[in-house]
Amino acid sequence: MDKRESQESASPSRLIDGRIAELGDWRGETLARLRALIGQADPEAVEEWKWRGVPVWSHAGIICTGETYRNVVKLTFPKGASLEDPSGLFNASLEGNARRAIDIREGDRIDEEAFKALVRAAVAVNLSSVAKRPKGASARSRAVNSAS
Template sequence: MKKEAIGAKDGEIEEASSLIDARIKELSDWRGETLAKVRALIRQADPDVVEEWKWRVPVWSHAGIICTGETYKNAVKMTFAKGASLEDPSRLFNASLEGNTRRAIDVHEGDEIDEEALKVLINAAVTFNTSRTT
């Protein structure tokens, strides 16, 4: 994982990763397992991803926010900051579909994650973010 973020210090990035570890551990149920799996898939899709902790939730960034990882009683929600601008050929987005900017994926207990399609979506978000900064 890349240890650089605009305006972030190494200690902040390490602290964010520790806070995400703690969130996964404290959940200790299917939500923690799902959040850990999502985190691993994000890291696989983008080895340069930066983990952050904002709004009391995990945030993954690369030249801007890729997505957040919110946990609720009945779902783990991946909210893609610029999801409305991304192609979603596998139709993973299943929540927050009415807005002009964000899109989300709600994962419920027992749901299977299409790992390859999610990695494609993550890479699309990175491509979108990096194309806007050059």
């Protein structure tokens, strides 16, 4: 079995474990800590592995993604522009109308309580979006019906 086949059969949580171990430096430690905080903030969060190697946490929609680059761990909240951020954690992707991101560099410390509050706020936004959908209507079926 090659690496691709083993990735396809592994659970998202195991793939995230593998990414953290593979990094083996401050980025892996940071991603592991943020993952733990997401779990503390929302024990119902589901771990996913999307786009050929991006850890994703979801609850009624994507809460955030966790990408790792050479000099930064980036947590992107797709609906971040609609979240209150009184602690000013968002420091990247600030120009758009939807998403916001937190770039963490080596040595940076994150306000853990503020981060968990952002996660809970993202879940609340996702749940409110689900609650507004007509029962039994998926986004795709609404799009098809509105196009006719």
